[in-house]
Amino acid sequence: MKPKLLLLCVVAWLCWSCNDQCKETRVVRRFSNVTHSLMELRTQVKAESPRTLEQPGKMYVKGKYLYVNEIKKGIHIIDNGNPASPKFVTFINIPGNGDIAVRDNILYADSFCDLVSIDIADPTAPKEVGRVKNVFKTGLFDGGGWSLNESVGSITDQNVEWVTETVTVNCEENVTPNWWWNGFLVFADRAFLSSSSSASPQSSGATNGQAGSMARFALDRNFLYAVSQTQLHLFNIAKPAQPIDFTTINLGWGIETIFPYGNKLFIGSSTGMFIYDNTNPAEPKQLSNFQHGRACDPVVVHENIAYVTLRTGTACGGGQNQLDLVDVSNPSSPQLIKSYQMENPHGLSIDFPTLFLCEGEHGLKVFDVTDKFSIDRNQLAHFKDMHAYDVISLGKTLLLIGEDGFYQYDSSNPKDLKMLSKIPVGKAN
């Protein structure tokens, strides 16, 4: 009888402890405030030994070199002479850096409130040659904002950290409370939050590099254009090493990208697309403002057609996931040609007649856009096994950046991309 009694006791004990155990694990964004002294920040721009990609941001191409931004930390210089095996050359430490532009041997970069010019004639030993102070007042990195306090000479910054937290839940709530979604989506999308980049062939002269549909810097003749959240800054770079703060133009809220094409500047904001006439580069004039719903919208342009992507779940709110084709043959009155439904479009790049479109976690889509009314029926390929934020088409080569690294493809046959190399995040090549 005894062992059975014991068994009964064990069963009874187990039953008394009949509590469901449900643990929900979340990776959550946390902000912490920090203050940086400008005096100290301005001593920190210097070349360092090459390091691995950690949180890659925008990319920029000039000649055989790639410049990949490490969000808020600096720029990787990568020798891409052989696309099959790119090599890290140097890392330029630039606190608060998000954007890049290169003309000849001078690299322009933002460093919180300052614009820094860096001589990269010798890519292994770049050095700071000029600085325009206190031109940008506020900014946003990965959802955390910073602002300039001129009277004290400091930057009030928010560090963003991803922390893992575990909470006990009731084992039931399987559906997300709806009000979270309809609410403020400001910090939702890493792709927009300055981590993204892309490029496409640009109109400017041969001595400039190529930036992308998400770039905030653009070069045209003697000027460097930089968009902040509310303004367009013009820097005179007649003397390339010594940029001069020339003028600023107020644009309104939510400015995201600038794309120069022909004599026009196409400026993407969270409410629409501004078109500026840039015939006189010292004095851009607003021609029109193409309004659409509230959404992020990288823009690329080829001839008379602007390709605009809108997506949801971004810092810009909005409820559409689509590719808009806009007729800009009359830039003072842009007209919608057609909207195409997409899944979650991010950056894009055009190498007419091929359009490369990043669909975030849904991969990369390739379209033939010869017939502007039936792009959806002319999808050449859909590569699903990758995460794609942004893309630069260089004709025969395609540069793609995603969550897990930086890829190069041979795109001589757009239907069948061949991977040349990959630089994974967190590992040196």
Add this chain to the structure above:
Amino acid sequence: MKTIAFLLLFLATTASYAQMGKSVRFVNHTEFGGLFGRVKYQNPYAGNSDQVDSKTSLTIQTFNGVQVHRKLSAGVTLGMDWYKAALLNPVAGGLRYDFLGRKNVQLFGTVDAGYGFSWFHDDPEGFSTKGGLMVNPGLGMKVGKPGVAAFTITLTYKRQEAHIEKTPLWDQKQRFEDRVYNRLALRLGISF
């Protein structure tokens, strides 16, 4: 985890078919009942204070096996458990062992171990429910004449794991839940 479950299944079935040569006695034990438990959690709508709720779920299962010994039968248990936020199908290897009793009333031990699958669970968009390991040991009473059908009542402890991937909320980039159901299972059934 799945391999363990299949291994158990395999062992249970081979154990039963090993006896095939002689006259094989087939055993069926089909039950339905409730899974009773509680959950203690931090209620985010009440300042994260602890809250305790009672839980009840419906369960059915059927054990099919062969008698390998005068007192022991082994086989495969298939079931269905309607938890509030998951519909799981445990597939398990099972044993039934008669301890003692008079001719009409028998005390028996029961144990099932395997894997709960979420084949029939329908997830809301953005969610993905996967099942997990299941163990279910306990005791039961069998009432009825030997050799013919008998009624059973069993009292067991059931542990079922599950994993749920969820859509991240606005400031999150990943969200998932590891769930362990610890339940008291009270079942009525028939056995023959």
